[in-house]
Amino acid sequence: MKKRGSIAFFFALTSILFVELVAQNKLNLQEIYQLSIGRTTERIKIDGSLDEEVWKTSAVATDFWVSFPMDGIRASPELKTLVRLTYDDEFIYVAAECIGPGPYIIQSLKRDNPLFWRGDAFGLVFDPVNERSNGFVFAVNPEAVQSESLITGQTGRRGNSGSVSGINGAWDNKWYSEVQILEDRWTVEIAIPFKSLRFGDKLEWGVNFLRGDAKNNSYHTWSPVPVQFRGVDLGYTGKLIWDKAPGKTKKNISAIPYLLGLGKKNFETNALFDQVQRVGLDAKVAVTSSLNLDLTINPDFSQVDVDEQQTNLTTVNLRFPERRLFFLENSDIFSDFGIPPMRPFFSRKIGLDEDGNTIPILYGARLSGNLNKNLRMSLMNSQTKSEELPGNNYTSFAVRQRVFERSIIKGYFHNRKRMTNTTVLHDDYNSVGGLEFGYRSQNGKWQGSGGYGIAFTEDDNDQNHFYSASTGFDGKAFNFYANVSGVGDGYQNDFGFIPRKNHYDAIDDTTYIIGFDHVYSRIGYTFYPDNNSINQHGIRLSFVGDWTATSNELIAKTFDLRYNFSFVNSSTLLLTYKHEDVNLLYPFGFTEDNAPLPSGMYNFNYGEIKYQSDNRRIVNIRSGFRYGGFYNGTRLETSIAANYRAQPWGNFSVNFIYNDLRFPGIYGHQPLFLLGPKAEISFSRNLFWTTFFQYNTQRDNFNINSRIQWRYLPMSDLFIVYSDNYMVENFGPRNRTLVLKLNYWLNI
Known part of the structure; x- marks a missing residue:
């Protein structure tokens, strides 16, 4: 299989070089779409009224293009x-007029809510270094609700299943905006502090502007973006031309101290009620305008949303997203190595255990950003607290050098060493390192990658390698993608997420670590019919397979055929048929109530149907149905998620998933329920209350989580969080926590 990986790497590399020399699309939108920005001495009041004189003389970006549901046509008059920009010593100012009468669709008043772009909105994309791989998104809706994101990599093909890659919506920073709603339009003014951005001394930035028109289920961009890509794709930005390069910001140091009071009770251990008072500090220091130092002392993440529980009916671990602010900014420099689902770095391995429970962090420091236009780096160190076991010190370094137009040569090194407060335990460590090349053509359609890494531990294992290679094409209609990757038996990575490496024996209660080789490929075609009902529909065939690295024994493989429909009214329909061959290397059970399935080969087929209704309506639903074989039995799954929107102040939803597993004889019949009601109430743009319940019979857990957030000043919050966990079977309490946390953003 190692030979297979070498052949795949050579194929990917030669394909990349061929495309670079022959198939490159040389269109450069920045030579066509250019906007000048000049300095102003006028005082601009951020009220959304656009009555300052500077807006009458500033250059205008207009004549937007439709990006979805089709491309190649102008937005209607x-x-x-219309968008205008200006600046002074402290801020970049943006004025936008979004013509079109209301009523407008507002999904929520909550800042950074995940439904933001399902409503009407205006946004802008900045690529200050103009390197087409890292940028900022700032967006506002007609109720002046803000949303900001980091673009941390390639944002991928529109409509791909799963979470959106390359966009970090958890990033939070200080900026200002206000809106006015008029009879035939809404207008917005935005002020973005230079201190909130990372930039060099360049006269030219990458820029694009976005408009979400929810009523017509369409998206418009100033610089045209093909329909298969998302509007924030940095490969399709225009050019922002400054009359003078923005100067270095004045002393740029932000300190965010916090005070915390916490009370908790663990009923399972019958521990006494525990009260905790804690103080801590986060700080941001701009070393240069494009290089930032982040510091955290005694960090606390108790206000972070808890993980959404899932029913896991696979033999691998689930991957949950990172939500902790310290690990988010410039996170792509570390996280964008490997090929999903195998990643050499996963920040949740620092300060969290396998179940998501907190391991206290004493401190963290990260230096990250651009050293020049083409070179980015990040160096991070953190220390966990010694409690029942000694703590760990984590050091990570990564560097990315841009080559060609949008391609990257990058490398990483991570080291973990066990240590107490005063002593390093030299016989307990883990080091991993590697090099990768990631290719993306100028027009974003062709992609490819290749990489190799190794790991070292005190055991000095053989077969300690990690490799990956990929190639792909994203055309408007035709697309394909293929990758191979793998790890050896001796590849131990305490930083990474390698889901197929651990195999649990349910009889012996033992976990075995086995290296494996992974293959994935897909091919698809999308149609864009000219009718009044369907925006697009398409077919996709994919294959995924895993084999043991040493003996080349099959672990699992899946053939997946699906057809999807995207309708004009924003609803979607997905039809799927799958065939799976699974070789259980060890006995495995999906619940604790029945005998585990014996090791051996299992072959089964099943079908799925999923439907999402019009998400612009006050009431919308997601539903799904699956039925067919499941190992040596059958599995029936039904799911429904209903949401009611009390525009714009509330969202009330319930998510229900039922799985019925039926196996022969002693392997039993097991129904599994997952129920999750949720209420989000926005009393204003600065005061929010979120409460949700999670009832999960597979994990025997019923959870209540309620959080009040008051943003009393920009980036300064008061949190009150109540959490309660119960056992499902007898409804006995597990643990209970009440948190009061106050933080304050201070510019020094």
Whole structure:
């Protein structure tokens, strides 16, 4: 299999070089879409009224293009968008007119809510270094609700299943905006502090502007973006031309101290009620305008949303997203190595155990950003607290050098060493390192990658390698992608997420570590019919397989055929048929109530149907149905998620998933329930209350989590969080926590 990986790497590399020399699309939108920005001495009041004189003389970006549901046509004059920019010593100012009468669709008043772009909105994309791999998104809706994101990599093909890659919506920073709603339009003014951005001394930035028109289920961009890509794709930005390069910001140091009071009770251990008072500090220091030092002392993440529980009916661990602010900014420099689902770095391995429970962090420091236009780096160190076991010190370094137009040569090194407060335990460590090349053509359609890494531990294992290679094409209609990757038996990575490496023996209660080789490929075609009901529909065939690295024994393989429909009214329909061959290397059970399935080969087929209704309506639903074989039995799954929107102040939803597993004889019949009601109430743009319940029979857990957040000043919050966990079977209490946390953003 190692030979297979070498052949795949050579194939990917030669394909990349061929495409670079022959198939490159040389269109450069920045030579066509250019906007000048000049300095102003006028005082601009951020009220959304656009009555300052500077807005009458500033250059205008207009004549937007439709990016979805089709491309290649201009937005209609009835939905015209006009954008102007100016700046002074402290801020970049943006004024936008979004022509088109209301009523407008507002999904929530909550800042950074995940439904933001399902409503009407205006946004802008900045690529200050103009390197087409890292940028900022700032967006506002007609109720002046803000949303900001980091673009941390390639944002991928529109409509791909799963979470959106390359966009970090958890990033939070200080900026200002206000809106006015008029009879035939809404207008917005935005002020973005230079201190909130990372930039060099360049006269030219990458920029694009976005308009979400929810009523017509369409998206518009100033610089045209093909329909298969998302509007924030940095490969399709225009050019922002400064009359003078933005100067270095004045002393740029932000300190965010916090005070915390916590009370908790663990009923399972019958521990006494525990009260904790804690103080801590986060700080941001701009070393240069494009290089930032982040510090955290005694960090606390108790206000972070808890993980959404899932029913896991696979033999591998689930991957949950990172939500902790310290690990988010410039996170792509570390996390964008490997090929999903195998990643050499996963920040949740620091300060969290396998179940998501907190391991206290004493401190963390990270230096990250651009050293020049083409070179980015990040160096991070953190220390966990010694409690029942000694703590760990984590050091990570990564560097990315841009080559060609949008391609990257990058490398990483991570080291973990066990240590107490005063002593390093030299016989307990883990080091991993590697090099990768990631290719993306100028037009974003061709991609490829290749990488190799190794790991070292005190055991000095053989077969300690990690490799990956990929190639792909994203055309408007035709697309394909293929990758191979793998790890050896001796590859131990305490930083990474390698889901197929651990195999649990349910009889012996033992976990075995086995290296494996992974293959994935897909091919698809999308149609864009000219009718009044369907925006697009398409077919996709994919294959995924895993084999043991040493003996080349099959672990699992899946053939997946699916057809999807995207309708004009924003609803979607997905039809799927799958065939799976699974070789259980050890006995495995999906619940604790029945005998585990014996090791051996299992072959089964099943079908799925999923439907999402019009998400613009006050009431919308997601539903799904699956039925067919499941190992030596059958599995029936039904799911429904209903949401009611009390525009714009509330969202009330319930998510229900039922699985019925039926196996022969002693392997039994097991129904599994997952129920999750949730209420989100926005009393204003600065005061939010979120409460949700999670009832999970597979994990025997019923959870209540309620959080009040008051943003009393920009980036300064008061949190009150109540959490309660119960056992499902007898409804006995597990643990209970009440948190009061106050933080304050201080510019020094």
